[in-house]
Amino acid sequence: MRNVKWMAGSCFAMALALLAWGCAGKAQKAVPFEEIKGQHPANWIQVHYASYIATPEQCQTCHGSTTDSALAGGISKVSCFTCHTGGVNHPAGWAAPAQHGLAAKQAPSANPIAMVGFSHCAKCHGATYAGGVANSCKACHTKAPHPDKPWTGTTATLTNHIFTDQANVPECFKCHAAGANSTVHPLTTPPAGTAPGCLNDTMCHSTTISSPAGIRILPTTAP
Known part of the structure; x- marks a missing residue:
């Protein structure tokens, strides 16, 4: 027995x-x-x-x-x-601007599964959105990881960058530091170490978006 x-x-x-x-x-x-613990790493x-x-x-x-x-x-x-809870992949219709465009413009979330904010997109689509473990954003957005004009328009549409949550500034700064890749440049050079911001001369705009005194429009042929 x-x-x-x-x-x-x-x-x-x-x-x-x-x-x-x-x-x-x-x-x-x-x-x-x-294998000994029977689990994945802590992170x-x-x-x-x-x-x-x-x-x-x-x-x-x-x-x-x-x-x-x-x-x-x-x-x-x-x-x-x-x-x-809704599945691990993007929901149906994600390719539509009203889906992924609106989500990208929202503030990034501390929740690792929340599909919002440009930095969340960068996890899979690459630090410069040129492709990572997922396809390049520029496969559709040929010039940048966001729409062409009227991305710089003045109406409250999905393609207007002024309605992008400012918590996305670090991602914008990757391409637009000191007005790079833009016909709009800041009026002055900010002090060294200034944190990137929308209206502090670190990217395209100075003190205001709407006032002509706050921006300097460059010719379209400018580098």
Whole structure:
């Protein structure tokens, strides 16, 4: 009887080990996984998106379906839908300006799954939006990672940059420091170390957008 119990216990332990190996062994091929602890690194929530986009099937090995919540969870019993309640991919119609354009102009969120703010786009589309683990924004926006004119228009439309939340300034600064890539340049050079801002001479505008005294319009042929 003792031998039977021992054999049963051994079989159960072996089954658990094989289950853990099946998840850890396969996931280890593509993503960081601490096999002894049976978990991803501590910062995985913040950085896992890159591995998912590169090889989504590796996530599905342990976490089940990423498109059907009823089939999610997998052998890890951790469903992607626990956090991504609407699914892990962009929603239907995302290519429309009213979807992704409006989201990009909002303030970035501390929530790693919130698809808002230019910096969130940069995670997958590259630091300069020329392509990363996802396609380049310039595949559609041929001149910049935002619409052409009337992006500089004066009406309250999706293509008007003045309605972009100013929390996106660090992303704008990547291309527009000191008025670069623009026909609008600041009137003065700000003190060294001035934090990027919309109206402080660090990019295109000086003290105001609407006043002619606050901007200097350059010829369209200017570099």
